[in-house]
Amino acid sequence: MIEIEALTKVYGPARAPAVDEVSLYVPRGSVFGFLGPNGAGKTTTIKMLAGLITPDSGRVRLGGYDVARQRSAAMAQFGAVLEGSRNVYWSLSAWQNLMYFGRLKGLRKAQVAERAEDLLTDLGLWERRDDKVGGFSRGMQQKVAIAAALIAGPPIVLLDEPTLGLDVEATRTVKNWIVEQARELGTTILLTTHQLDVAQELCDRVAVMRQGRLVADLPTRELLARFRERDRYEIRVEGAAPPGFDAVARDGVTTISVRVSDPIEVYEVVERLRAHGAVIESLTQVQPGLEDVFVSLLNEPSHAA
Amino acid sequence: MTFARGFAAEVRKGLLDLAAGWREVLIQMVTFPLFYLLIVLFMGGGQLRADLLAPVLLGMVALTFIHEQVNRVFWSYLGDIQSGVLEQTYLTPLPSASLILGRQVAAAVSALPTALAVLATGATAIAVQGGRMPVDAQVIVPLAAIVLGTCGLALILCGLALVFRRIEIITQLSVAVYAIAGGTLVPLAAMPDAVAFLSRLVVPIAPGIEAMRDILLGGHALVSLPTGWGLGWLLAQPLLITAAGVVLFNRFERLARRRGTLGRP
Numbered sequence: 001m002i003e004i005e006a007l008t009k010v011y012g013p014a015r016a017p018a019v020d021e022v023s024l025y026v027p028r029g030s031v032f033g034f035l036g037p038n039g040a041g042k043t044t045t046i047k048m049l050a051g052l053i054t055p056d057s058g059r060v061r062l063g064g065y066d067v068a069r070q071r072s073a074a075m076a077q078f079g080a081v082l083e084g085s086r087n088v089y090w091s092l093s094a095w096q097n098l099m100y101f102g103r104l105k106g107l108r109k110a111q112v113a114e115r116a117e118d119l120l121t122d123l124g125l126w127e128r129r130d131d132k133v134g135g136f137s138r139g140m141q142q143k144v145a146i147a148a149a150l151i152a153g154p155p156i157v158l159l160d161e162p163t164l165g166l167d168v169e170a171t172r173t174v175k176n177w178i179v180e181q182a183r184e185l186g187t188t189i190l191l192t193t194h195q196l197d198v199a200q201e202l203c204d205r206v207a208v209m210r211q212g213r214l215v216a217d218l219p220t221r222e223l224l225a226r227f228r229e230r231d232r233y234e235i236r237v238e239g240a241a242p243p244g245f246d247a248v249a250r251d252g253v254t255t256i257s258v259r260v261s262d263p264i265e266v267y268e269v270v271e272r273l274r275a276h277g278a279v280i281e282s283l284t285q286v287q288p289g290l291e292d293v294f295v296s297l298l299n300e301p302s303h304a305a
Numbered sequence: 306m307t308f309a310r311g312f313a314a315e316v317r318k319g320l321l322d323l324a325a326g327w328r329e330v331l332i333q334m335v336t337f338p339l340f341y342l343l344i345v346l347f348m349g350g351g352q353l354r355a356d357l358l359a360p361v362l363l364g365m366v367a368l369t370f371i372h373e374q375v376n377r378v379f380w381s382y383l384g385d386i387q388s389g390v391l392e393q394t395y396l397t398p399l400p401s402a403s404l405i406l407g408r409q410v411a412a413a414v415s416a417l418p419t420a421l422a423v424l425a426t427g428a429t430a431i432a433v434q435g436g437r438m439p440v441d442a443q444v445i446v447p448l449a450a451i452v453l454g455t456c457g458l459a460l461i462l463c464g465l466a467l468v469f470r471r472i473e474i475i476t477q478l479s480v481a482v483y484a485i486a487g488g489t490l491v492p493l494a495a496m497p498d499a500v501a502f503l504s505r506l507v508v509p510i511a512p513g514i515e516a517m518r519d520i521l522l523g524g525h526a527l528v529s530l531p532t533g534w535g536l537g538w539l540l541a542q543p544l545l546i547t548a549a550g551v552v553l554f555n556r557f558e559r560l561a562r563r564r565g566t567l568g569r570p
Contacts, residue, residue: 011565047565052392054562072398080396085389085568091325092318103314104397104404148393 002026007058009044018044020212029186033203040209042192062156079149083160087145090134094125094144098151105152119147139170156188200290208297215297232286233258233266242276311399312407319411333419338426341365355434362427363517364489366420367451367510373416374455378408379476382463392568402554405463409456439521447516454509454543460550464557487511509546512539
């Protein structure tokens, strides 16, 4: 599990806090989405979590170990793929990278070799294990970085934009693998991504940061449900729409989009349509996606977590 | 045990890099001996004078180590900072200074082929001049002092790289200054007293070079070195520089963590 308490970081006396009193709890075996626009403070938070940046105040615990006071024990719990970094040595082969990082984590040679074989096989890289990583495609390099982060079998894994720049096939492999790690092995995964469909698909819980502060921290379903009050409905009718409705016509079918604050209002709209002689084919509630929620959160003046 | 495994992994990685860059090593094995011969030619007014070949040879061997240990380690470290790989090494239970020391061991080993090429060239040139390359096992002590002292210097430069951008010029300048002030070409005894004093005090290779010349060319024993500040300082100086390197590196590292500069493009 990951525990973050009132984490704060200010880079200069005249600057606004990059991270302001952020607290989070990520339970064991869950996939936690950490979202926010560029400059929101995600990277600083993640690097404080990893012990790469010293916070001005607050505390981080990984698997119960304090990152500041029990660094060695905390790091033994942890593996990470950081965004914008190579993460592994391009001059070495995939196998050499895994052996190197495994040994740095304190594993014996035989332990690393066994684990490296499993990981490279799982990620479809076994046949290319002796090739230099510098010659790999972006997706393969990312897979090697993920394998290196996991070489010691850490109970906590941080994946910063793990599917960025990957093709469809590689993205699917990584997504499947994330789910497998969390569900079958109980690994706690902290995932940051700008690909909100990926977050919605994978994350049990989502936190959203804006200007150094958390503006949401809820289970994904609950977060989506919170915004259901602004759900849209789509009503499909035969022929043209009566005047006064927001409609799009395609292939002889007209779709009328209605935004309501109370579901009862939908029935009123249906009655009005019938009164105009419209033949209703279907009525569908449009569920908000995480992207809609994300945009709403960022556009609101403030939002309590 | 974790420390030993991490240290060994770092040394192994350095040696893999060495093997991968064998062409670069090969070029150095040609250019360094050539540089040595050119220096002796210039100093000898166009002749390979026998009285210059051996003293400059010893300075050149020391220079090879400082060049390899500082440049190889510093540039690889800077590359790791800029590519972001360095941050991954911080996500381990190991103290980071131990990994730099691992890099140093690999760099010292990497310096061996070039140093041997320079030695072989020097020995051949001396033989051609009718002389004989002196050999004395005691020379291992000053050579080890040079390697250890250079570790301290590299630690300081790597620490600076964690905090400051564009630190490359300091590294290039420091190697150039040490090449001159370390007495590689001109003995410290021939320099102004103040320069000689400062060189013996802070330049990692200076006491080592003086001791090597005393032992091999002067025929003196380690315990009775006539030039410089004696065996005590020969042993103490690299230890002090390395200790200072560890302290400064840790301070720079703490500063880098506060500023968030451990990894930056």
